[in-house]
Each structure stands twice: as structure tokens, then as C-alpha cells.
Amino acid sequence: xxxxxxxxxxxxxxxxxxxxxxxxxxxxxxxxxxxxxxxxxxxxxxxxxxxxxxxxxxxxxxxxxxxxxxxxxxxxxxxxxxxxxxxxxxxxxxxxxxxxx
Numbered sequence: 001x002x003x004x005x006x007x008x009x010x011x012x013x014x015x016x017x018x019x020x021x022x023x024x025x026x027x028x029x030x031x032x033x034x035x036x037x038x039x040x041x042x043x044x045x046x047x048x049x050x051x052x053x054x055x056x057x058x059x060x061x062x063x064x065x066x067x068x069x070x071x072x073x074x075x076x077x078x079x080x081x082x083x084x085x086x087x088x089x090x091x092x093x094x095x096x097x098x099x100x101x
Contacts, residue, residue, distance in 0.1 A: 039096045046089045050082045 054071040056063050 037097060039093065042089060042092055046085055046092060048085075051078045053078065 053075050056068065056071055
């Protein structure tokens with residue numbers, strides 16, 4: 001008799017825990033409205049696509065030092081221009097989110 005009473009008690013406890021979990025999970029899955037901040041269109045210069053990187057020729061011939069240095073320097077400059085535009089765009093977004101309620 002004791003084992004069946006213990007089983008019944010454990011079943012009731014398990015059922016209570018399952019019901020509590022379902023209630024908690026049901027509350028978690030209820031859609032909640034999320035405020036959406038709509039920012040104005042950013043300046044066009046911040047949204048221009050980056051320049052294509054320069055590539056060295058793929059013809060299995062040796063490449064001169066001057067050609068290599070020129071290509072690396074131009075790509076490095078492109079990287080810095082894109083990085084600066086990204087910083088400017090991030091600053092613009094921060095300013096807009098401070099202004100838009």
C-alpha cells in the first residue's frame with residue numbers, strides 16, 4: 001500500500017510541476033509589442049558601397065615590387081576610407097537614436 005501511495009503522491013507532484021511549467025512557458029510565448037525606432041534615411045555618402053580591392057594578376061608570372069606595393073597601398077587606403085565611413089555611420093545612428101524618442 002505504501003508504494004502505491006508514494007507513486008500517487010509523486011504523480012500528483014509531477015503533474016503539478018508540469019502544469020506550472022506549461023503556465024510559465026505559455027506566458028513566455030505570448031507576443032509582446034516591441035517598440036520600433038524608425039530612423040530617417042542616412043546621408044548618401046555613408047551608404048555608398050566600398051571600392052573593389054585591387055588584385056594582383058593571376059597569370060603565374062612574377063609580380064614586380066612596385067606593382068605589389070601600389071596594390072597594397074591602394075587597398076590599405078580603401079580599408080581606412082571604409083573604416084572612417086563606418087565610424088561616421090555609427091555616430092550618425094547614435095545621434096538619431098538620441099533625437100528620435
